[in-house]
Amino acid sequence: MRAHTGRRRNDEARAAILTAATDLLAAGEPVTLGAIAGRAQVGKQTIYRWWPSKGAVVLEAMTERARSLAPTASTGSLEGDLEAFVAATFAAAGTPEYTATLRGIVAEALRDEHAAAVLAEFTADRREQLYLVIERWLPDVDADLAVDQVYGVLWYRILIGHAAVDDTAGRQLAATIAAQLRAGS
Amino acid sequence: MRAHTGRRRNDEARAAILTAATDLLAAGEPVTLGAIAGRAQVGKQTIYRWWPSKGAVVLEAMTERARSLAPTASTGSLEGDLEAFVAATFAAAGTPEYTATLRGIVAEALRDEHAAAVLAEFTADRREQLYLVIERWLPDVDADLAVDQVYGVLWYRILIGHAAVDDTAGRQLAATIAAQLRAGS
DNA sequence: CCTTGACGGTACCAACAGTCTCGACTAATT
DNA sequence: AATTAGTCGAGACTGTTGGTACCGTCAAGG
Structure with a gap:
């Protein structure tokens, strides 16, 4: 087991994703994954790298x-x-x-x-x-x-x-x- | 306003649709419109002729x-x-x-x-x-x-x-x- | 027998969740 | 400095689903 190498996780991206999710929810706009990714200026894959599903993202944001x-x-x-x-x-x-x-x-x-x-x-x-x-x-x-x-x-x-x-x-x-x-x- | 002409509504189809909806719900299978129509042996259009949306069908069945x-x-x-x-x-x-x-x-x-x-x-x-x-x-x-x-x-x-x-x-x-x-x- | 309207079936469209691939970037190892 | 591993944004792609359009057919009234 070697130590971690490579680029580290971008915490700004994480925060932006959660913020985008709550923003959309609060605004009453449809909370699609594309909308979250777009608003957070993030690739969809970046979301799926860290969360198992759309619902998990939304719930973590809410929590x-x-x-x-x-x-x-x-x-x-x-x-x-x-x-x-x-x-x-x-x-x-x-x-x-x-x-x-x-x-x-x-x-x-x-x-x-x-x-x-x-x-x-x-x-x-x-x-x-x-x-x-x-x-x-x-x-x-x-x-x-x-x-x-x-x-x-x-x-x-x-x-x-x-x-x-x-x-x-x-x-x-x-x-x-x-x-x-x-x-x- | 002329009297009604044409083929009348088939009540068996209505019953079959509602039964199919509750069956799927109870079975825990995904309740898609295609599944309801297929199980009820009914065209999808026949469903949309009488209900405004899938949810309305499911709820009426449940009610x-x-x-x-x-x-x-x-x-x-x-x-x-x-x-x-x-x-x-x-x-x-x-x-x-x-x-x-x-x-x-x-x-x-x-x-x-x-x-x-x-x-x-x-x-x-x-x-x-x-x-x-x-x-x-x-x-x-x-x-x-x-x-x-x-x-x-x-x-x-x-x-x-x-x-x-x-x-x-x-x-x-x-x-x-x-x-x-x-x-x- | 002709018109009206519902019928089953199916092709079709748009929206969406989730996957895959890409070139660019960044940090630890060598 | 070079290498390597892993993240980044971006977007193409797949599969499923809700809902619509259209077909030829079937039943009931005029």
Whole structure:
């Protein structure tokens, strides 16, 4: 096993590809691989050298962006923490660009197994964040169902589009879930 | 406006098309238009004469099948009715064929506006059924969020696949939602 | 028997995911 | 400095699919 030789991976290209992907998603334009490559000023092969499929690119782009939404500092109570986290999540996910992006991601995941795997990872990460918020106050409660209720309502509304995904909805749901968790402990 | 002349619509062809669509979905095979037409022994044009897009066909096929799942007779309590309905829904939706079908439908809806409209109608119908169950016992409660919690968990788990969608999960969720509704009334 | 319109079948088109090849470039090894 | 390995952007190419156009045929009303 000899050391690496040859030209190294261009990180600017990587960043440009991910940025192009999120830009297209957010703009509502069709996210084709040609469009990503064109906008990133990159050859298609450069994309396929590093990602197994188009869906994987899109999901990685999205995942990077979502890292910004982390649980905030404690507010002093389960109710407060939960409300802050869930409301922030709903408010962020409810913006038109973000909604379009999340829909696009599900579409990718449903026809590409690589993308599905990354989506599973992404959602697991999100659930874990919420679980941590709950566990801080109620370490012994089984919160799996409660967590699924929160993200279930979020994704369901995003996909179907029949009801609002916003700050207010998030607050209402958080209060409901908090009461449910307290009753179950 | 003259009366209708010419050959009439062949209802066998319509049925064959819808059956072929559900068969393919259930079998997990790729649901392409050519495959539907081939399996139904039908020309592609015959499909496009009656449906605006592939997604519309698939969704109509699915909707017809889902009509079978209706709310059952009352068991004597909110808790009982809710548990019966939700558990039956989860049990039905959790079977591998049905899960595959539902995923396929979302995939169609995400890239075809006709399909999206039909999916919106379909899910609205499902919510209405659940709402009726609740309203029978708690006519004055605002059940919108509770309904979304039920179907949210269902769809979320179906799409991500991280947790079971079965009888047991349905029962647990139904009990939780029933308690929540009682507390809120 | 003639017109109307649906039928099955198939050739066709455009868009797209993914592969392959090309000459140019860059970094480690010799 | 020369060699070698591996990346780069670019674009041609393949295969599949959704959707359209056209064919000759079949059924029903006038």
